[in-house]
Amino acid sequence: MNKERIxxxxxFIPFALAMVLAIMGVISLATIISFSxxxxxFLLGFIGFWLFANRLIFGYGGIADAIYQFKKGVPEExxxxxxxxxxxxxxxxxxxxxxxxxxxxxxxxxxxxxFRYAFYLAFFLILITxxxxxxxxxxxxxxxxxxxxxVILAWGMEMLxxxxxxxxNLLEEK
Amino acid sequence: MKRISMVLVMVAxxxxxxxxxxxxxxxxxxxxxxxxxxxxxxxxxxxxxxKQKHTLIYSLFNPGGVPISVIEENFVFKPGKNxxxxxxxVSNIPLHVIIPPSGKASVNLKLKAGTPKLALGDVVLATxxxxxxxxxxxxTVGHIFTMNKTGQEKTKIKNQKKKE
Numbered sequence: 646m647n648k649e650r651i652x653x654x655x656x657f658i659p660f661a662l663a664m665v666l667a668i669m670g671v672i673s674l675a676t677i678i679s680f681s682x683x684x685x686x687f688l689l690g691f692i693g694f695w696l697f698a699n700r701l702i703f704g705y706g707g708i709a710d711a712i713y714q715f716k717k718g719v720p721e722e723x724x725x726x727x728x729x730x731x732x733x734x735x736x737x738x739x740x741x742x743x744x745x746x747x748x749x750x751x752x753x754x755x756x757x758x759x760f761r762y763a764f765y766l767a768f769f770l771i772l773i774t775x776x777x778x779x780x781x782x783x784x785x786x787x788x789x790x791x792x793x794x795x796v797i798l799a800w801g802m803e804m805l806x807x808x809x810x811x812x813x814n815l816l817e818e819k
Numbered sequence: 820m821k822r823i824s825m826v827l828v829m830v831a832x833x834x835x836x837x838x839x840x841x842x843x844x845x846x847x848x849x850x851x852x853x854x855x856x857x858x859x860x861x862x863x864x865x866x867x868x869x870k871q872k873h874t875l876i877y878s879l880f881n882p883g884g885v886p887i888s889v890i891e892e893n894f895v896f897k898p899g900k901n902x903x904x905x906x907x908x909v910s911n912i913p914l915h916v917i918i919p920p921s922g923k924a925s926v927n928l929k930l931k932a933g934t935p936k937l938a939l940g941d942v943v944l945a946t947x948x949x950x951x952x953x954x955x956x957x958x959t960v961g962h963i964f965t966m967n968k969t970g971q972e973k974t975k976i977k978n979q980k981k982k983e
Contacts, residue, residue, distance in 0.1 A: 683848055687841070783848060790841045797837060801830035808822035 649703035653696065660692045683787035690791025697764050698799040704757045705802035708750060709809040716813045721746050725753070754806070761803065768796050858951040859883025861918055863962040868937055868970035875928040875943060875964065880976065881918040883951075889916045890957075891948040892928055899940020899966070907931060914947075941966040 711724045730749065731738045734756045741749065771792060775785040865878035881887045893910040909931060918924040928945055930937070937943075946961045964972060 681849075683845065687845075786844065790837070790844060793837055794834075797830065797833050801826065801833075804826040804829070805823065808826045812822045 649699065652703070653699045656692050656695050656699065660689075660696065663689070663692075682784050686781075686784045686787040687791035690788035691794050692791075694768070694792035694795035697760075697767070698795040700760055701757060701764060701799040702802045704753070704760075705799070705806040708753055708806040709802070711750065711753075712806075712809040712813050715746055725749050730756075750810070761799075764799065765796075768792060855884035855920070856953075857883055858885040858887070858953055860958065860960055861887055861889070861947070861949060862974070862976060863960070864923065864974050864976060866962070866964045866972040868966065870936055870970065873930050873932070873934075873936060875930065875945070877926045877928060877945065877947075877962065878923055879916075879918055879926060879947070880923050881920060882976070884920045885951050885953060886920055887918045887949050887951050889914050889918065889924070889926055889947050889949045892926065892945060893948075894928060894943055894945040896930065896934070897942040897944070899938060899942065901938040901940055902935060904934050907934075918949075937966045937970070939966055939968065 714724050715721070724746070727741045727749070728738060730753060731741050734752060736752075741752075744752070771789060774780040775789045779785070781788065859882045861879040861881050863877055864880045867876045867878075868874075869876060879889070890913065892912045892914055893908070895906065895908050896904070897906045898904050912928075914926065916924050916926050926947065928943075930943070943964045943966075944961060945964065946959050948957050948959050950957055
């Protein structure tokens with residue numbers, strides 16, 4: 646299991662546990678939540694949104710890392726795992742063998758695109774309903790704050806990948 | 820390299836800002852929850868003497884987070900140099916005025932019928948008995964009013980903290 650999956654499970658297990666306990670109405674959890682509903686909403690927002698952001702964070706981080714390695718001179722075959730990429734993007738492995746490093750990076754980026762769209766759309770909707778329509782009041786604001794942390798990390802990683810792309814002058818190569 | 824460092828700086832600033840907001844948010848809420856359960860004693864902000872009705876109108880302000888019920892008023896009248904009236908005491912006038920949290924209420928104090936109108940230098944010590952919903956105990960607040968030329972007295976409330 647690679648790092649991405651490990652982190653994802655690390656976040657998913659407490660999240661699922663909390664949800665199951667809440668649904669089953671276990672008393673201890675209810676008292677914890679009632680003691681500070683905002684803190685629980687914050688944690689829920691953070692963990693919940695991280696589950697969505699995990700793929701983006703590791704994806705863009707991986708892109709930035711791959712570009713850095715390429716520039717350092719690591720041979721192309723060792724940077725990107727072509728088989729995994731072929732499986733994820735539903736393309737034939739032969740197709741990927743023929744592509745240059747830059748096009749692989751771009752393929753990777755375009756694969757992340759729909760997740761990024763859905764992720765920001767979800768955050769935008771929550772932002773609108775909590776801030777403008779005041780749904781959820783204090784608890785909604787706490788939830789929004791928690792999710793903002795994951796969003797900032799995902800956005801930062803995306804900016805990092807884009808910056809790495811231009812900073813390392815990949816397009817000028819050959 | 821320049822763009823990457825700019826990205827890192829931006830992310831750091833945004834995270835700092837977000838962390839600040841989150842911290843403020845949580846301490847603000849817990850602080851609010853704390854002070855909303857503290858009962859406070861009412862403050863007399865304004866006293867007005869109505870000559871026609873021979874009544875003193877007290878404006879009471881409740882700075883706390885719990886509503887206050889004023890249930891009784893007593894007062895002592897002490898004459899100044901300009902009146903012949905003897906001093907007297909009136910006690911146990913029942914009242915039922917509720918002052919909401921961070922709110923004001925007016926309480927009327929009818930001076931003894933037949934006594935002359937308040938003259939310069941007369942002193943009225945009014946005592947209000949109040950309770951708050953957290954217990955059955957009785958509390959009192961006393962206010963000394965000295966008659967002046969206008970018949971009005973205003974008190975400024977210092978250090979009023981705004982609730983976030």
